[in-house]
Each structure stands twice: as C-alpha cells, then as structure tokens.
Amino acid sequence: MVPPSVERRSERARRAILDAALELCQDQSFAGLTMEGIAKRAGVGKQTIYRWWPSKAAILLEALQERGGATLIFPDTGDIVADLRTQMTQVVRAFNDPMFAAYSRGLISAAQSDPEIAAAVVESIIRPRVDLCVDRLAKAQQAGDIHPDANLPDVVELLYAPLYYRLLLHTRPTTEAQVDAVLTMVFQGLRP
Amino acid sequence: MVPPSVERRSERARRAILDAALELCQDQSFAGLTMEGIAKRAGVGKQTIYRWWPSKAAILLEALQERGGATLIFPDTGDIVADLRTQMTQVVRAFNDPMFAAYSRGLISAAQSDPEIAAAVVESIIRPRVDLCVDRLAKAQQAGDIHPDANLPDVVELLYAPLYYRLLLHTRPTTEAQVDAVLTMVFQGLRP
Numbered sequence: 462m463v464p465p466s467v468e469r470r471s472e473r474a475r476r477a478i479l480d481a482a483l484e485l486c487q488d489q490s491f492a493g494l495t496m497e498g499i500a501k502r503a504g505v506g507k508q509t510i511y512r513w514w515p516s517k518a519a520i521l522l523e524a525l526q527e528r529g530g531a532t533l534i535f536p537d538t539g540d541i542v543a544d545l546r547t548q549m550t551q552v553v554r555a556f557n558d559p560m561f562a563a564y565s566r567g568l569i570s571a572a573q574s575d576p577e578i579a580a581a582v583v584e585s586i587i588r589p590r591v592d593l594c595v596d597r598l599a600k601a602q603q604a605g606d607i608h609p610d611a612n613l614p615d616v617v618e619l620l621y622a623p624l625y626y627r628l629l630l631h632t633r634p635t636t637e638a639q640v641d642a643v644l645t646m647v648f649q650g651l652r653p
Numbered sequence: 654m655v656p657p658s659v660e661r662r663s664e665r666a667r668r669a670i671l672d673a674a675l676e677l678c679q680d681q682s683f684a685g686l687t688m689e690g691i692a693k694r695a696g697v698g699k700q701t702i703y704r705w706w707p708s709k710a711a712i713l714l715e716a717l718q719e720r721g722g723a724t725l726i727f728p729d730t731g732d733i734v735a736d737l738r739t740q741m742t743q744v745v746r747a748f749n750d751p752m753f754a755a756y757s758r759g760l761i762s763a764a765q766s767d768p769e770i771a772a773a774v775v776e777s778i779i780r781p782r783v784d785l786c787v788d789r790l791a792k793a794q795q796a797g798d799i800h801p802d803a804n805l806p807d808v809v810e811l812l813y814a815p816l817y818y819r820l821l822l823h824t825r826p827t828t829e830a831q832v833d834a835v836l837t838m839v840f841q842g843l844r845p
Contacts, residue, residue: 492684492766566765569821573762574684579823587822608845615815615834616843618824622814623807629761629821630779631771632810642807650842651808653800 477503478510479524483560486521491567494521518571518578522585525564529555529586535593541601542644545620548594549640552621556628556635569629591617619647669695670702671716675752678713683759686713710763710770714777717756721747721778727785733793734836737812740786741832744813748820748827761821783809811839 481502485494494517500507514520532551536544555561568586572579595613602609607616623643627635673694677686686709692699706712724743728736747753760778764771787805794801799808815835819827 489766570762570765572823573758573821574681576823583822583824587824605845607843608841611838611843612834615831615838618815618818619811619835619838622818623810625818625822626810626814629765630775630817631764631768632775632779639807642804643811646803646807646811646839648843649800650844651799651803651840652842653797 474503474505474509475513478505478513478520479527482517482520483524483528483564486567487560487563491517491521491571494567518568518575518581521564521568522581525561525568526585528558528561528564531555532590533593535597537597537600539604541598541604541606542648544597545594546640546644549620549624549643550637552624553635553637553640556624562628565628594620616647620644666695666697666701667705670697670705670712671719674709674712675716675720675756678759679752679755683709683713683763686759710760710767710773713756713760714773717753717760718777720750720753720756723747724782725785727789729789729792731796733790733796733798734840736789737786737836738832741812741816741835742829744816745827745829745832748816754820757820786812808839812836 478499481499482494485498485502496507496510496517499517499520500510503510510520514523532548532555534548534551536547538544556565568578568582572582591614594617598607598611598613598616601607602611602613620643623639624635627633627639633639670691673691674686677690677694688699688702688709691709691712692702695702702712706715724740724747726740726743728739730736748757760770760774764774783806786809790799790803790805790808793799794803794805812835815831816827819825819831825831
C-alpha cells in the first residue's frame with residue numbers, strides 16, 4: 462500500500478503538471494508544447510512526467526477530461542429537449558472557457574496529422590459523450606418523443622456538429638442562442 | 654502587356670508550385686511544409702514563390718480553391734432537397750479526395766493557432782460557399798418550401814457541420830448516405 466503522504470505528494474505533482482500543461486497550451490500552440498517546458502513550469506523532473514504519461518497529448522487528454530467533466534452529466538427529467546438544452550449548454554460553456562477551448566483546438570489540430578491522437582480523442586473524449594447522448598435519446602424514442610426511424614448516432618452528430626463547427630472553423634462564437642436554434646430546427650424540421 | 658510565352662511559362666511555374674505543395678501536404682503534415690521544400694519539389698527558385706504568395710498557407714488556400722471549384726456550383730432545379738443533395742455530395746467527394754482532405758485538415762489545423770490563417774479560411778473558403786447556399790435557401794423559403802422563421806445561415810451550418818465534424822474528428826468517413834440522413838432529419842424534423 463502507498464502511504465498517504467506519498468499519495469498526497471503525487472497528487473500535488475500530478476495537478477501541478479496538468480495545470481502547467483493547461484497554462485502553456487494557452488500561451489502557445491500545441492505544436493510548441495514540450496515535455497521539458499511542462500516539467501520546468503510544474504517544477505518537477507521530466508522523469509516524473511514520463512512515469513505517468515507517455516506524451517504531451519496524453520497529458521492534454523487527461524486535463525481535458527477533468528475540465529470537461531460537467532459535459533459528462535446527462536440529465537433525465539423526462540423532457541428530451543430541455544435535457545439536451547442543459548447538456549449542450551455545458552458544452553457551449555466549456556467551448557467558451559479559454560483554457561478548455563485552447564486545449565480542444567490544440568488536440569484536434571494535432572489529431573489531423575497524428576492518427577494515434579485522433580483515435581485517443583475519439584475514444585476518450587467523443588465516444589463516451591456520444592454514448593451517453595444516444596442512451597438518453599433512446600429513452601425519448603421509446604417514449605414516442607422522437608421519430609422511430611431516427612438513427613440516434615446520426616442525431617447526436619446533427620445536434621453537436623454545429624458547436625464543433627464554430628469552435629474549429631472560427632466563423633462565429635458558440636452561444637446558448639445557437640443551442641436553442643439547433644434544437645428548434647432539429648425537432649421541428651425545416652418544412653413550413 | 655506580358656508576352657504570351659512569358660504568361661505560359663508563369664502559368665507552368667504556378668501549376669508546378671501548387672502541385673508540389675499538394676503532394677508535399679499529402680506526404681507530411683502542414684507543420685512540416687516549408688517554402689524551401691515546395692520550391693525544391695517544383696524546381697523553381699524560392700523568390701519565384703515569394704513573388705506570388707506571402708506564405709505556405711496562401712499557397713494551400715489557392716490550391717484548395719482550385720481543387721474545390723466543383724463545390725462552388727449551386728444548382729437550382731426548383732427542388733431544394735435535390736439541389737442540396739447534389740451540392741453536399743460534391744463536398745463529400747472533395748472530403749474523400751485524399752489530397753483535398755489532407756489540404757483541408759492541414760489548413761484548419763494551422764488555423765487553430767494562427768488567427769490570420771483562420772480568417773483567410775473563413776473569407777476565401779467558407780464564406781463564399783455559405784453565401785451561395787443562403788441564396789438558394791432564400792429562394793426555397795420564398796417558394797414556401799422552408800419554414801418562414803428559419804434563420805438561413807443557421808440552416809447552412811446545420812446541414813454542413815456534420816460533414817466537417819467527421820472530417821476533423823475522424824469518427825466515421827463522410828459518405829453520400831450521411832448526406833441523405835442529414836437532409837431527411839433536417840427537413841422532416843425529429844418529432845414522430
């Protein structure tokens with residue numbers, strides 16, 4: 462068993478490393494981040510970092526998962542539109558958190574030229590959230606609130622893709638008004 | 654006036670440079686691209702490149718615009734869903750062209766840490782296509798095929814965001830079946 466004092470010390474170092482990576486990711490691009498830089502800023506040795514994480518992408522993924530924790534809560538009040546609004550609003554808040562945004566953009570940017578990072582982003586960030594949303598939509602479908610033919614993973618994409626679109630294409634800021642507009646269009650449909 | 658032989662020579666050099674940039678972008682990441690590398694592969698001097706383009710991003714933007722020309726044709730047969738299907742299918746084809754995909758991913762990736770590239774992508778790639786789509790949707794709205802309250806720029810985002818989502822998040826390949834699924838959901842709405 463690890464004595465409590467060592468655990469506390471490890472947790473302190475772990476937090477310092479995650480915070481240092483977060484801060485550096487805001488100051489500079491993901492491409493400019495190095496394990497050396499993170500170690501220096503966190504005041505730890507480089508070996509300490511490599512003991513816990515194989516790469517800077519792995520550190521960023523962990524920090525992103527911690528910081529994006531609120532987006533892993535999917536409410537079920539029985540009102541599917543209200544519950545989606547609650548959850549999507551959490552995503553909008555995360556995308557408007559400068560640190561979370563810098564992180565997300567850095568990781569997704571790195572994923573474009575590194576298939577391992579791309580797979581890790583899908584597995585640890587995207588997939589768990591899609592699965593939660595599909596579960597909630599399935600209940601709504603069983604309750605008769607969603608068309609029985611709707612393919613639920615496609616619905617998740619339709620709802621969340623416009624948020625990622627603004628985050629990554631830098632066309633307009635993601636807002637709560639965007640969430641309302643998407644929900645209205647998707648549930649009512651475009652036909653008069 | 655420039656004599657025709659010089660024009661022809663310039664056009665040959667211009668094409669060689671665009672092609673070299675395209676090929677290199679497929680072989681390596683956007684971050685690894687250099688003006689030197691492009692000049693060497695194209696068999697021209699670096700000054701020739703700098704005479705026409707200020708940066709590698711500018712070269713990629715021009716190549717992307719040339720290669721994505723088919724996505725700038727927006728048909729008007731009077732059937733809005735059929736016309737959207739035609740145009741969105743062109744986008745799917747472009748995203749499945751390995752060179753176009755590597756280019757798009759490289760540029761959007763670079764846009765995450767360079768606001769000038771981000772602005773150039775919006776101005777030269779995204780905005781002209783959004784405007785064309787809004788024009789076509791406006792005619793459909795006037796014809797009574799789209800709900801009068803629908804905000805057309807929001808509709809464009811809803812239709813195209815799922816294609817960019819798969820391109821950039823690497824969850825699933827973009828397909829023509831995806832286009833049909835998006836159009837059905839968006840026009841019918843999710844309610845039973």
